[in-house]
Amino acid sequence: MKLFQYILIVLLFSTKLMADVVLPPIFSDKMILQQNSKNLLWGKADPNEKVSVSTSWCGVVKHTYANAEGNWKLFLGTPSYGTGFKITVKGNNTIEINDVAIGEVWLGIGQSNMGWAAKSTFNGSSELEKAKDFPIRIYRGERGASTEPEFSQDARWYRLDDSRQELLRIPGVSFFFVNKLYTSLEIPVGIIVEPYAGSPIEAWMPKDIQMVHQATADYVNGVTVQKYIYRNLTPRDIANGKTVGEWQYKTINSVDDYAGKLERCNQKHLDDPDNVPECTLPPFEENMFYPGAIYNGMVNPVVGYGIKGMIYYQGESNSDDFEEIALFESQMTMLIDYYRTLWNTKTEGNVDASFPFYLVQLPSWKDHQDLPVEEDLWPAMREVMNNITRDVANTGIAVGIDTGDQYRLHPKNKMPLGIRLAYHALKDNYGKNIVDIGPVYESYNVVGSSIELNFETQGATIVPVRPNEDINSFAVAGSDKVWHWADNVVIDGNKITVSSSEVSSPVAVRYAWAYNPTQRNLIYNEHGLPASPFRTDNWAYPAVTETYRPAKTVDPEGYEPVDWYRPEMPQ
16 A cells, blocks of 8 residues: 555656646637748757657657757648638647638838727728737737747737727737738738837847947947947936936946946935835847847747738837948948848748848828928938848838828837838738839939939839919929929929029939928829838938937927828829
């Protein structure tokens, strides 16, 4: 009897020691897999534990074994699109993943405007209601930064018929993007969305690959002060007596500075323990600006998941000065190449090595344009983004110049951006016969006192947004580099001729070159797609001290955003 009891105790104890098979949250109910592909599935288990996987669309059970570190992976072949599937994973325990869809899957990353809720956008609630029965799946990762690549994250899959509270987690740009794909393709569509408010591009790539950039290396090595140190100092902050020296999470700029701020913060707690809580800060390398921190916390948990392509909405946090903007072009090119290579390698070639990558251009913001040219930061960033999509294969941009908000950094007109991203995918990746972008500036010729601009139009007609008014969105300069409004603008096919009565010998033209040119008479094509801001010159940007800087925007009392007029996009 004692022997039997002993054996029973040993068996029970040994069973508890056996680790359960664990999946990251990307593999859970409501998920969607890329159709007609081999999709990577991975997880953790006991070292050398046998793991079996079966699916409701295939009668074959696949087996693999965890390695010495307890990691395992295998590939699941998928058929054409459908819904209502199930995946069963068995090891020491059994996991059932229900309500699995198969269709088209995309990845979206960025800062707060990528995560901005669909229900908080113009038309968001009504469009969500219309789409509630569509087979659309959206995975949203919550904010996370880490010193090391993470296996898991705080995240889950959502359907559009989820509860009202759950729908608050559906991001706007991503929803409008996949909604347009679904209504055009009529197959299930999903997107993995990883947004982190205020994040710079440095945080979205591993630190080691970025050390070739001197600015990144200087920050990591404590040579330079954290550029984001001033970000929280609004006029309201200053009026309330705040200074840079006060502790704020975003002011951390070196390991020593971190330690000092933590010590001072805790001293306040020691001086007044009843009213000041003890400070608890994450490691310095986990702050949202540290190179690779968000990649470790939010991207690594989904690396290798089967995707068709990627959308990206970020750049505001890398537009603090012209040097930072110039560096962004190299950084963005590096990020695109890294993600493509990473996904292709991780999936053993099942995700294309040059998968499509589409960016969102910075929208309009701040005071409406009244100068012919604003030598400022966001126009420069828009140009850099255009350069990236011109020079890097299989990329595109959603022009955002007619979206935005005069006062708020988080505009509510996200629908046009999502649809314009979808146009690129529908034309370039799904073979739809559509025009996917507005008139694209290509070259110019000086003709007497005028400059003739040539555009690629994909056969579409160039039109002003207000046909019965003069076009007032172009500026002209002579060799003195002084800008004047163009007062004669003529559209002729795929050409636009501009001139100014103030410039007899023009040498350069700029179009919509300002933070917020939305109220100018902008040019579009007949499909409601706007031309991007551009310039014909390559003149150096001014020093920061010479930059035209509109005052910090503050909502007027009682302000309620109202969407700006733009042509319909009927495609």
